[in-house]
Amino acid sequence: MRLLLIEDDRQLAVALQRALRAQGYAVDHVGTAKEALLSLKVGMVDAAILDLGLPDMDGTELLRKLRSEKNRTPxxxxxxxxxxxxxxxxxxxxADDYLAKPFDMxxxxxxxxxxxRRLGTAQSACINIGPVSLDTAAHSLSVNGENLSLARKEYMLVKILMENAGRVQSREQLETKLYEWGEEVASNAVEVHIHHLRKKLPEGFIxxxxGVGYTIAKG
Known part of the structure; x- marks a missing residue:
């Protein structure tokens, strides 16, 4: 999932980005409401984390403006x-949720x-499809009970596909969810990650x- 972090405290933003990236999220950061509005209008974000104390506009006004413009980004x-x-x-x-600072990560x-889960087809943090089990809380993937070692982008990719089992994801959609602003993206990056995953997962799983994209059948 690709997140937009709207936070003017640079130190906190850096720490949050680091922690969220370690959990398999792509995280872009802006520090003002103006930047947030521009970013959310582009529509390449799955969800946003919003601090209310922004320097150029109160976060509640930003939230009001977004919803009045029919922007439904969580x-x-x-x-x-x-x-x-x-x-x-x-x-x-x-707002879809509200968490007060200080907070537990x-x-x-x-x-x-x-x-x-609201955005995808999964019903819980543990997703089981055939012999493959994804535990998004533990940040782990296993096949027949044996944990797999995955590179960060491989984990992010299989997580997206399993959380949206039964839905086809185009290469463009996957790139948007996998990569942040400024990251270099090779033209065949998604295909390379898929190739590596297929070596580790059961045949035909992905x-x-x-001409459309990739999918994992629902269990």
């Missing part, structure tokens, strides 16, 4: 405003997994839909 508010009234206000404006990750 938004998790991450803020120091921790009163019940603040939480209710944020949720009523259209494990809780943030769990809430992001809930958003992923299916090619010629």
């Amino acid at each position: 938004i998790l508010v991450l803020t120091a405003r921790d009163s019940i009234s603040d939480k209710i206000h944020g949720l009523d404006l259209g 494990e809780e943030l990750l769990a809430r992001l997994r809930v958003i992923e 299916q090619t839909i010629r």
Whole structure:
């Protein structure tokens, strides 16, 4: 899943990006509401993490503006405003979730997994399709109970496909979810990752839909 982190605290943003990337997320960062609006209008983000204390516009106004413009990108508010009234206000404006600072990273990750399940076809953090098991909470993939060693992009790719089992993902969609701004993307990058995954997974597990993209059949 590709995330947009809207946070003006540079130190916190760097730490969050590092932690989220380690869990298999692609994370782009902006520090102002203006940048966030431009980024979200492009529509290449699966979900956003929003700090309310932005320098150029209050985050609640940004949220109000996005929802008034029919932008339905899932938004998790991450803020120091921790009163019940603040939480209710944020949720009523259209936030999908609300987490107060200071927060536990494990809780943030769990809430992001809930958003992923809403966007995909999976029903829980553990996805079992045939002999292949993905545990997004433990960040692990196994075949017949044996854990596989995967490169970061390989894990991200199989996670996207398994979370969207039964749906075809085009190469362009996969590139968008796998790579952040500024990352160099070779023209055959997705194909190379698929090739490596197929060597580790059961034959036929990842299916090619010629001229369209890739998919994994639902279990």
